[in-house]
Amino acid sequence: MKKEDLKNSGYSGVITQDKIKDLLEQPIKDVHSLVITPRPDKIDSDSVDLRLGSYFFVPRSHRSPCFIPGITIPQYLYHEQYIPFGSYLVLPAHYTVLGATLEFIKLPSDVSGEILTKSSLARNFITIETAPWIHPLYRGCLTLEIANVSNTPVILYPGVKIAQLILLKTSHDTIIDKKDKIEGTYVGPVRPEPSQLDKPEKALKSLGIKPENVFYPADEYLNDEVYRNHITMLLERWKEP
Amino acid sequence: MALNDAISHKCATAYKLISSLRDIVSSSRAGNSYPQWSDYFLSFCERTADESLKYIENRLEISKSGDEIECKIVNEQLSSLIQSWEMLHAFINPVIAADTLKVPHPLISFISEHIGSLNVVKDAKIVIELTPEMNYHQHPLTKLRKVLTNPPLNKYYKKEPRLGFLGLPCSQSKSLFMNCQLYHEVGHFIAEETGVFSTEWLDSIDSQLKGDISNSGWAANTVQTWMGELFADIIAVRLIGPAYTFAYIEQPKLLENLPEKQILTFGIDHPADSLRLREQLDILKEDEWDKSQISSLKQWEELNRIAAIKQSDYLPPIDYQDDAVMKPVWEKMMSFLCQKDKLKEIHNLAKKKTEDRIRPTDLFNAYGESISEYLSHGVVPSACRKNGEMPHPIAIINSAVYFLLSGMKGLFDIVQVTEKDKISSLVWLEHRVEMWCMKAIEDWLVRPR
Numbered sequence: 001m002k003k004e005d006l007k008n009s010g011y012s013g014v015i016t017q018d019k020i021k022d023l024l025e026q027p028i029k030d031v032h033s034l035v036i037t038p039r040p041d042k043i044d045s046d047s048v049d050l051r052l053g054s055y056f057f058v059p060r061s062h063r064s065p066c067f068i069p070g071i072t073i074p075q076y077l078y079h080e081q082y083i084p085f086g087s088y089l090v091l092p093a094h095y096t097v098l099g100a101t102l103e104f105i106k107l108p109s110d111v112s113g114e115i116l117t118k119s120s121l122a123r124n125f126i127t128i129e130t131a132p133w134i135h136p137l138y139r140g141c142l143t144l145e146i147a148n149v150s151n152t153p154v155i156l157y158p159g160v161k162i163a164q165l166i167l168l169k170t171s172h173d174t175i176i177d178k179k180d181k182i183e184g185t186y187v188g189p190v191r192p193e194p195s196q197l198d199k200p201e202k203a204l205k206s207l208g209i210k211p212e213n214v215f216y217p218a219d220e221y222l223n224d225e226v227y228r229n230h231i232t233m234l235l236e237r238w239k240e241p
Numbered sequence: 242m243a244l245n246d247a248i249s250h251k252c253a254t255a256y257k258l259i260s261s262l263r264d265i266v267s268s269s270r271a272g273n274s275y276p277q278w279s280d281y282f283l284s285f286c287e288r289t290a291d292e293s294l295k296y297i298e299n300r301l302e303i304s305k306s307g308d309e310i311e312c313k314i315v316n317e318q319l320s321s322l323i324q325s326w327e328m329l330h331a332f333i334n335p336v337i338a339a340d341t342l343k344v345p346h347p348l349i350s351f352i353s354e355h356i357g358s359l360n361v362v363k364d365a366k367i368v369i370e371l372t373p374e375m376n377y378h379q380h381p382l383t384k385l386r387k388v389l390t391n392p393p394l395n396k397y398y399k400k401e402p403r404l405g406f407l408g409l410p411c412s413q414s415k416s417l418f419m420n421c422q423l424y425h426e427v428g429h430f431i432a433e434e435t436g437v438f439s440t441e442w443l444d445s446i447d448s449q450l451k452g453d454i455s456n457s458g459w460a461a462n463t464v465q466t467w468m469g470e471l472f473a474d475i476i477a478v479r480l481i482g483p484a485y486t487f488a489y490i491e492q493p494k495l496l497e498n499l500p501e502k503q504i505l506t507f508g509i510d511h512p513a514d515s516l517r518l519r520e521q522l523d524i525l526k527e528d529e530w531d532k533s534q535i536s537s538l539k540q541w542e543e544l545n546r547i548a549a550i551k552q553s554d555y556l557p558p559i560d561y562q563d564d565a566v567m568k569p570v571w572e573k574m575m576s577f578l579c580q581k582d583k584l585k586e587i588h589n590l591a592k593k594k595t596e597d598r599i600r601p602t603d604l605f606n607a608y609g610e611s612i613s614e615y616l617s618h619g620v621v622p623s624a625c626r627k628n629g630e631m632p633h634p635i636a637i638i639n640s641a642v643y644f645l646l647s648g649m650k651g652l653f654d655i656v657q658v659t660e661k662d663k664i665s666s667l668v669w670l671e672h673r674v675e676m677w678c679m680k681a682i683e684d685w686l687v688r689p690r
Contacts, residue, residue, distance in 0.1 A: 028614055028615050028618050028620060028624070028625070029614065029618070035620050035621075035624045036624075037620075037621055037623045037624035037681075037684060038623060038631075038684045038687070038688070039624075039626075041689070080342050081274070081342075082274045082341040082342055082346070083274065084274060084277070084341075085687060087274070104620070104621040104623075104624070104677075104680060106618070106619075106620050106624075139618075139619050139620055141680075159687070179655070180618055180655045181655050181656075181657060182619045182655050182656045182657065183656075183657035187619070187656065187673065188619050188620075188621075188673055188676075188677060190621065190676050190677065190679070190680040191676075
């Protein structure tokens with residue numbers, strides 16, 4: 001099928017090698033262009049292998065009793081780590097880290113993507129993605145939630161193949177004016193980026209939940225006088241002059 | 242205190258100092274990753290510390306013999322060891338502060354590769370420091386090298402690779418654009434390594450100033466320092482192009498100084514900004530940047546305006562502008578520096594040191610427009626190819642500077658951000674562009690070769 005036919009046909013499905021190569025050659029100003037950089041030396045029949053980048057977010061022991069969406073500062077949960085090419089990261093058993101692909105991608109306006117763990121890695125009980133869907137026109141390195149679900153520590157070398165990217169033609173173009181746009185929560189990341197979640201008050205507003213009816217983990221301690229006095233004292237200390 | 246007791250005391254002092262430094266280095270290396278040559282230096286410090294600790298124990302044993310001559314020698318050796326480690330101390334701390342995540346790592350790796358490709362400092366490598374001051378600096382090495390040839394420090398010391406210690410302000414740890422000022426420090430490094438400003442050079446300035454200035458030794462030193470700054474500027478522009486000059490113009494200190502009088506004022510350590518920019522502009526024009534897209538920037542216009550200010554308008558350092566005795570002395574020194582043949586001499590020296598450089602203009606002309614186009618679509622510019630080749634970092638850096646200074650044309654239209662007018666949105670987007678360019682440099686560094 002020719003490129004123009006594919007664009008207009010309403011055909012939806014997995015894009016294969018020749019088409020991927022063709023999309024990679026399109027000029028960047030074309031909203032239907034595909035970018036994968038650094039450019040892979042080989043493209044499989046229906047997927048592209050992606051490699052592991054050098055930057056990681058590694059969990060750290062922290063003061064918060066738990067992660068509270070929109071409130072806990074991500075830096076309290078993770079610290080960034082750089083592993084140079086040639087060196088490795090030890091992923092202990094039952095441990096998770098955030099990583100990112102070495103490749104920066106930009107999808108065409110009529111192509112979605114899905115990222116999957118390389119099967120040989122999966123057989124060692126490593127998973128790399130729990131939110132694998134990539135929207136048309138997304139651009140950035142892909143953040144990977146790397147988990148070692150095995151009982152053995154595993155070492156990971158930045159630069160090795162870790163994922164495969166599947167490209168799927170959408171039934172219709174997602175933009176009608178053929179103008180490029182960049183939107184979404186994560187704009188063009190080149191390293192793993194921690195989550196940006198709304199506070200529960202904001203997230204639950206659409207369900208009519210009032211702020212006073214949203215509870216937080218420590219609220220139950222407010223019945224305790226010592227804890228209540230502690231909070232009062234802190235509030236006093238932070239009061240503006 | 243008997244000499245023996247003094248030696249024991251000195252041994253304990255030295256042991257504490259060195260073992261404490263060793264612990265700091267080891268724990269920093271264990272917890273962080275460092276740019277390649279910083280790690281090399283820190284590893285050298287660890288091994289040398291171990292050797293020094295053994296040396297101290299050994300000296301203590303020797304001193305127990307009670308031989309007076311032996312004891313005197315040991316005492317001197319220990320003093321020298323302490324002094325050497327005090328000197329190393331000044332290098333270790335800023336290097337430890339500059340772990341990979343706190344510095345623009347791809348840029349540093351590229352600078353190392355770039356500098357090492359010049360014949361005059363063949364295979365030199367960069368060790369990066371983080372400084373508390375708002376200044377970039379080059380940490381001179383001559384004195385350190387001298388002490389490293391003494392035992393026990395000489396055991397692991399190798400003359401090659403030559404390491405250049407460059408410092409950047411901790412506030413600029415993630416910037417690509419501002420850190421192009423590191424190239425000026427590269428200029429100082431080249432000057433030190435190649436002995437450009439030798440004693441003979443200083444003597445010659447001294448003899449030329451003697452007739453006019455009574456304290457000609459001091460004046461010659463000052464003029465030589467000024468020459469060193471101009472030399473470093475020219476090296477920077479020849480190596481990285483206008484990215485250095487625009488980073489120089491945009492640096493916070495110069496923006497503060499923008500009242501015209503300040504631009505015209507010489508400092509004790511630096512010539513007037515107007516003169517420095519004029520000399521940089523000369524090189525930029527020689528390299529035909531005036532025929533490139535860069536010349537359409539309003540900053541280029543500003544650069545031309547500042548450079549066109551007459552030499553006769555330059556002012557001596559601020560503390561001497563109303564000093565009837567010193568003002569004429571400073572003016573003589575300024576006129577001496579501004580003589581055409583003197584400036585030409587500095588230009589020629591810098592050109593000779595960089596004669597085998599890659600001309601930045603050629604790289605920019607080949608890739609500049611494409612890189613801007615990729616950036617305007619929010620894409621890492623390593624994706625832009627010419628004959629299958631990724632763009633060279635010098636092209637990426639100058640194109641990024643052009644893209645940022647020309648208002649990020651195109652990108653602002655397609656990014657869906659709320660409150661586009663807010664300074665936070667602008668700064669956020671500028672930072673993204675810098676990260677994309679840094680990623681492109683990183684891609685270039687790991688290209689198949």
